[in-house]
Amino acid sequence: MSDMLAPDDSPKPAEATHWDSYPRFLMRAISAATDGSFLFYAWMTGLTAVFLVGVNAWAHQVTSGMIHTHMTDHVSWGLYIANFTFMVGVAAGGVMMVIPAYLYKDKRMQDVVIIGELLAIAAIVACLMFVVADLGRPDRGWHMLPGLGRFNFPISMLTWDVLVLNGYLLLNLHVVGYLLYTRFLGKKPNPKWYKPFILISIVWAISIHTVTAFLYSGLGGRPFWNSALLAPRFLTSAFVSGPAFILLTMVVLKRFGKVNVPEGPMNTLVKIIRVTILINLLMIISELFTEFYAGGAHTSSARYLFFGHGEANALVPWIWTAIIFNVVAALVFLKPQLVQNTRLLVVACVLAFTGMWIEKGMGLIVPGFVPSTLHEYVEYVPSHLEWRVAAGVIAFGLLVYSAGIKIAIPILRGEMRFRQPAEKAATD
Amino acid sequence: MSENSTAETKSGLSRRRLVKGLGATLGVTAFGAALSPLFGGPKVSADELMQRHYKELSPEDKKKVLERLQAEAKKSYGADVEIGDHRPTPNTKFVYAINLSICNGNGNCVEACHRENNHDRASKESYIRVLEMPKGTMDMEKGSTTYTGTVPAKDKFYLPVQCQQCDEPPCVDVCPVQATWKEQDGIVVVDYNWCIGCRYCMAACPYHARRFNWQKPDVPTLEINKKQSYLSNRIRPQGVVEKCHFCLHRTREGRLPACLEACPTGARVFGNILAPKSNIRWILENKRVYVLKEELGTKPSFFYFFDK
Numbered sequence: 001m002s003d004m005l006a007p008d009d010s011p012k013p014a015e016a017t018h019w020d021s022y023p024r025f026l027m028r029a030i031s032a033a034t035d036g037s038f039l040f041y042a043w044m045t046g047l048t049a050v051f052l053v054g055v056n057a058w059a060h061q062v063t064s065g066m067i068h069t070h071m072t073d074h075v076s077w078g079l080y081i082a083n084f085t086f087m088v089g090v091a092a093g094g095v096m097m098v099i100p101a102y103l104y105k106d107k108r109m110q111d112v113v114i115i116g117e118l119l120a121i122a123a124i125v126a127c128l129m130f131v132v133a134d135l136g137r138p139d140r141g142w143h144m145l146p147g148l149g150r151f152n153f154p155i156s157m158l159t160w161d162v163l164v165l166n167g168y169l170l171l172n173l174h175v176v177g178y179l180l181y182t183r184f185l186g187k188k189p190n191p192k193w194y195k196p197f198i199l200i201s202i203v204w205a206i207s208i209h210t211v212t213a214f215l216y217s218g219l220g221g222r223p224f225w226n227s228a229l230l231a232p233r234f235l236t237s238a239f240v241s242g243p244a245f246i247l248l249t250m251v252v253l254k255r256f257g258k259v260n261v262p263e264g265p266m267n268t269l270v271k272i273i274r275v276t277i278l279i280n281l282l283m284i285i286s287e288l289f290t291e292f293y294a295g296g297a298h299t300s301s302a303r304y305l306f307f308g309h310g311e312a313n314a315l316v317p318w319i320w321t322a323i324i325f326n327v328v329a330a331l332v333f334l335k336p337q338l339v340q341n342t343r344l345l346v347v348a349c350v351l352a353f354t355g356m357w358i359e360k361g362m363g364l365i366v367p368g369f370v371p372s373t374l375h376e377y378v379e380y381v382p383s384h385l386e387w388r389v390a391a392g393v394i395a396f397g398l399l400v401y402s403a404g405i406k407i408a409i410p411i412l413r414g415e416m417r418f419r420q421p422a423e424k425a426a427t428d
Numbered sequence: 429m430s431e432n433s434t435a436e437t438k439s440g441l442s443r444r445r446l447v448k449g450l451g452a453t454l455g456v457t458a459f460g461a462a463l464s465p466l467f468g469g470p471k472v473s474a475d476e477l478m479q480r481h482y483k484e485l486s487p488e489d490k491k492k493v494l495e496r497l498q499a500e501a502k503k504s505y506g507a508d509v510e511i512g513d514h515r516p517t518p519n520t521k522f523v524y525a526i527n528l529s530i531c532n533g534n535g536n537c538v539e540a541c542h543r544e545n546n547h548d549r550a551s552k553e554s555y556i557r558v559l560e561m562p563k564g565t566m567d568m569e570k571g572s573t574t575y576t577g578t579v580p581a582k583d584k585f586y587l588p589v590q591c592q593q594c595d596e597p598p599c600v601d602v603c604p605v606q607a608t609w610k611e612q613d614g615i616v617v618v619d620y621n622w623c624i625g626c627r628y629c630m631a632a633c634p635y636h637a638r639r640f641n642w643q644k645p646d647v648p649t650l651e652i653n654k655k656q657s658y659l660s661n662r663i664r665p666q667g668v669v670e671k672c673h674f675c676l677h678r679t680r681e682g683r684l685p686a687c688l689e690a691c692p693t694g695a696r697v698f699g700n701i702l703a704p705k706s707n708i709r710w711i712l713e714n715k716r717v718y719v720l721k722e723e724l725g726t727k728p729s730f731f732y733f734f735d736k
Contacts, residue, residue, distance in 0.1 A: 034448055048455060056462035063469030065643030065666045066625075073639050076630040136625020136640065136667030139472055143481075143605040143624055150481050150606040150622075158604040158628050220724045221598065221634025297569055374557060374589060374636045375568040 021418050025184050032410055033403040039256060044402060047395045054392010057385050058133055066136060068385045074378035075369040077134070079386045082361035083393070084130035086241070088212045089234060089360060091123035091168065093242010095205035096272050097265070102198050108264040114412065115246055117176045118404035120205070124169040126397030133389050157215045164208045171201040176404070180411050185418050209234045216368065224301035224368045233283045234360065239276040241356040243269040244349040249405070251346055259409060266339045274333045277352060281330060284323075284359075297375075301367040304377070312370070312377045319363045325355030470644070470666075476500075481606070482619040482658070493621075494658065501663060504644075507652040514657045514680040516613035522674050523614070523701040523708050524685075525717060525731040526588060531695040533558055533579040533586030540690030541590075544675065545661040546653055548645035555672035556687060557636065559587040590687070591616065591637035591672035592720060592728030599629035599638065599671075608669070614729050615674050617659040623668040630669060634721050635728075638671045674698075 036044075061068060071078045097116030101109035132138055143149035144162060153159040175197050182189040213231035220226055247269050253259040291302040303309065308316045329352035332338065338345050371377050382390075410416040475496055485493060494511045501509045538554045547553040559571035563583050571587065580586065597616050600608050607623040610616045630638045644666040656662040657677035664670050675685040679698070688696040699708035711717065717731040 034451075035444070048458075052458050052462045055459065056465070059463050059465040063465045065641070067643035069642075071642075073630070073636070076627045076640060131626075134626065136627070136669075137623065137665075139477060140605075140622070140624045143607070143622060152604050152606045155601050156604045156628070158602065158626065162604070215628075216631075219598065219602075219632050220726075221632065221721070297567060300569060368631070371569070372636050373634050374559065374573065375571065376573055376636075 016418070021185060022181070024418060025181055028184070028416055029180075029407045032407045032416060036406065040402075040406070044399065047399045047402070050395035051392050051399065054389050054395065057388035057392065061133075061385060061389065062138060068383060070380055070383040070386065072378055072380070074372045074376060075366060075380035077365055077369070078380055079362065079382040079390050080130045080134040082365040083390050084127050084134070085212060085234075085365060086357050086361040087123045087127045087130065087397070088165070088209055089238030089356070090242050090245060091120045091127065092205045092209040092235070092238040093240075093245070094118075094120035094123070094172075095202055096239050096243045096269065097246060098198060098202055098205070100265075100268050102195070103202070106264070106268065108262045109268060111412070112250075112261060112265050114176060114179070114408050115249055115405065116242070117172050118401055118408065119242065119246060119249070120172045121169060121176065121404065122397045122401035124165055124172070124208075125400050126393050127165055128169075129393045129396060130390075133393060157211065157218055160211045161208075161215060164204065164211050168201070168204050168208050171197055171204055175201065176408075180408060183411050183414075184416060206235065209238050216364075221373050222368045223298035225364075227287065229283055229287055233280065233287070236276050236280040236283060237356045237360045240273055240280055241353050241360075243273050243276075244353040244356075247273075247345065247349045248353070249401075251342055251349075253405070253409075255342075257409070263339055270333065270338050270345070273352065277326065277330045277333055280356075281326060284326075300371050300375070304370050305363065305367040309371070309377050312379050314379045314381055315363065315366060315370075318358055322355045322358035322363055325351040326359065329355060476621070479621050481622050483609075490658075497658070497662060501652075505647060505652060505663060506649040507654060509652065509654045509656050509662070511656045511658055511662050512677065514660070514677050516611050516615070517680060518612070519702050520613040520700045521702050521729070522593070522679060523699065523712070523729045523731065524593075524674070525697045525708060525711050525715075525733060527695045527697070527735060528585055528587065528732055529734045529736050530693045531586045531588060532693055533560055533575070533581075533584070534692060535579075536690040536692060537588060537687035537696070540686045541672075543651070544653055544686035546645065546647050546656070546663045548641070548643075549648065549651070550646055551642075553639055553645075555637070555639070556588055556590045559589065560584050561587050587732070589635055589637075589720065590730070591674075592635050592726065592730040593672075593674065595727035595729060596725060598632040598634070598724075598726060602628045602632040604628065608671075613680070615676055616671065617673055617676070618668070618670055619659070620662070620664050620668045620670065625667040625669065627669060634724050634726060638669050640669050641666050 034044075069078065094116035097109060097113045100106045101113040132141070135141065144151060144159075146153070151159055153163070175194050178194050179189055210231045213234040216222070216225035217227060217230040247266060250261045250266055254261050288302065288306075291299045300309070304312065305315050305319050307313075329348050332344060332348035333352070335341075335344070338348065366380050370379065473496075475492075479493060480489065490513055494513065497511050498509055501507055501511075535558055538556045538558060541547070541556050542552065542554040545555065557573050559568060559573055560575035560579075560581065561568070561571040561584060563585055568587075575581070575584075593610075593614050593616055595610075595614070597610055600610055600616060604626060605622060605624055608616060608618045608629060625640070627640055630640060641664050645663055647663060652663070653661060655677060660673040660675065660677045675683075675687075679685055685696075685698055688698050697708050697711055699706040701709055701712065703709065711733065712731065715733040715735060717733040719728040719731055
């Protein structure tokens with residue numbers, strides 16, 4: 001990105017080159033990300049502490065083996081892959097700001113769309129970390145590098161997922177980086193350099209969650225996942241959890257960051273969730289109807305999930321909590337002018353987000369393995385170590401997200417510029 | 429960086445910078461401390477780390493790798509093992525069949541596999557699981573792998589399941605790094621030194637055939653089966669997937685799989701389906717055989733039949 005400048009026109013005598021301004025941009029960004037109020041410091045330090053606990057737990061796992069997780073040959077994926085799946089949705093959900101902003105040319109949404117793009121970046125970073133945490137041999141990660149290793153493309157859906165996730169990360173990094181940098185220079189962004197990438201990123205956002213669903217729905221031996229409805233279900237829930245998290249961010253920014261978030265975009269997001277959360281419920285009902293009305297052996301996972309199997313019923317309270325959260329949130333979102341009642345909005349968003357986290361996380365991954373392919377009921381409850389690693393990854397994602405927002409705000413407000421000294425940005 | 433001139437702001441800035449520097453140092457130190465278990469654990473040698481995929485190894489490379497693996501086994505397990513590299517014989521396609529009328533669920537095959545293949549002792553791992561099924565159903569939901577007591581129990585039959593060596597193996601398709609593949613003689617193998625441990629193959633397999641090394645396998649020195657092969661029963665590293673390989677270190681030498689030799693009932697039949705006079709061929713031609721989960725289209729090379 002550093003040599004995008006055409007060197008021919010130089011109206012001012014000492015036009016700075018990107019070699020000057022880009023390092024300055026990075027320095028100022030780091031400075032902005034590490035300056036702030038006491039509350040901001042407390043938040044970032046807390047997140048760092050949790051992240052370090054996770055790093056330590058992961059180091060133990062790599063050294064002594066995954067025996068300290070509660071995964072088994074029967075339930076061979078657990079909390080990590082559950083969170084990975086859910087976080088792909090959160091990343092894709094960011095697109096629900098990009099679509100109104102650029103396809104419907106909503107000017108006010110364009111002002112805040114960066115929150116969605118930053119969320120996508122942070123969530124993808126977390127996704128990739130969850131995948132690495134799940135590997136038995138992270139030291140052999142290079143076997144996946146095209147050229148160096150043996151990348152089983154296009155047959156393995158996992159290779160597709162590696163490509164789309166990294167591609168989505170790069171797209172968003174480019175768009176966010178370009179827009180912030182040009183604003184930092186005090187220039188008008190050139191649509192040529194970001195509009196096409198935004199349009200690609202919209203399609204790409206759909207692709208990341210579709211491919212992630214195909215990871216599971218393509219497995220004939222796992223009837224619980226082997227459903228054509230899985231990809232659409234993933235997408236609708238992504239379009240609940242992503243916007244819900246963005247709404248929560250906006251409330252926090254208003255309350256603690258003294259940022260004036262316009263009501264228009266918030267209303268748009270509420271309207272989006274109002275629809276997507278109902279579509280998601282409809283899809284769950286369709287899935288359950290098909291499972292239970294016809295009956296037979298392929299319903300055993302769903303039966304285990306919702307009603308348990310004899311003594312084995314670890315997921316029953318878990319999934320009903322999710323259903324209740326989703327239904328209550330759906331009802332609250334029906335209320336018009338929800339945005340005005342901040343407290344209710346927060347409750348609704350937290351319920352919707354948590355509900356989706358359960359339903360599209362553990363509620364989706366674990367029953368795929370219970371009963372096993374030889375119909376044995378071996379249950380899974382994450383170990384303490386798994387919770388620590390997962391918390392560490394999420395903390396790191398939140399660190400990336402918080403730092404990104406902290407950098408973006410002064411730049412978008414025009415307080416952080418290359419030309420005029422704007423030291424007051426540091427006080428915010 | 430600062431264009432500010434007042435002394436007060438300058439000292440404020442430098443103090444802030446000092447605090448940030450301290451914070452950063454502290455953070456990096458804490459990060460190093462958090463990662464420290466990595467440095468105390470088992471060492472991965474540079475040769476092991478850089479080892480190429482099995483199919484890319486030249487004969488000289490292979491020789492070096494096998495020697496290294498033998499030295500590693502000596503160091504970790506104190507045993508003088510002999511690791512070979514058994515290749516498929518042309519015009520061979522191995523097929524297995526089990527006579528469910530005879531199998532009585534004694535479990536000797538499970539135990540023989542456990543010993544032959546140097547499985548982890550603590551977890552009693554084996555590539556074979558036997559389901560005790562009530563007569564009158566083929567629904568595995570009604571079976572049990574944890575049966576106890578005298579066998580055969582009244583009104584039960586027994587269904588041993590291991591890798592079905594599918595001709596359309598879903599596990600091979602899903603592997604992101606081609607660490608598992610189907611060889612010419614029909615055996616699906618794993619390069620234990622190439623597998624990254626993502627366990628996608630375990631999710632894909634419809635027969636619960638794959639196992640993961642959740643920790644370094646524990647096998648007492650005296651119990652180690654020293655006759656080993658790269659793609660079969662050598663002691664697996666921690667963090668990789670393994671599976672039944674039809675005892676290729678035996679069968680590719682013209683011997684029979686350990687599970688078959690251990691079977692006291694004669695229920696197990698193994699052989700080369702391309703050999704016109706083989707037992708296995710006679711069975712497939714004359715018995716009404718079936719395969720597990722035929723509807724999934726995996727095309728197993730593992731057949732079951734009843735003869736009364």
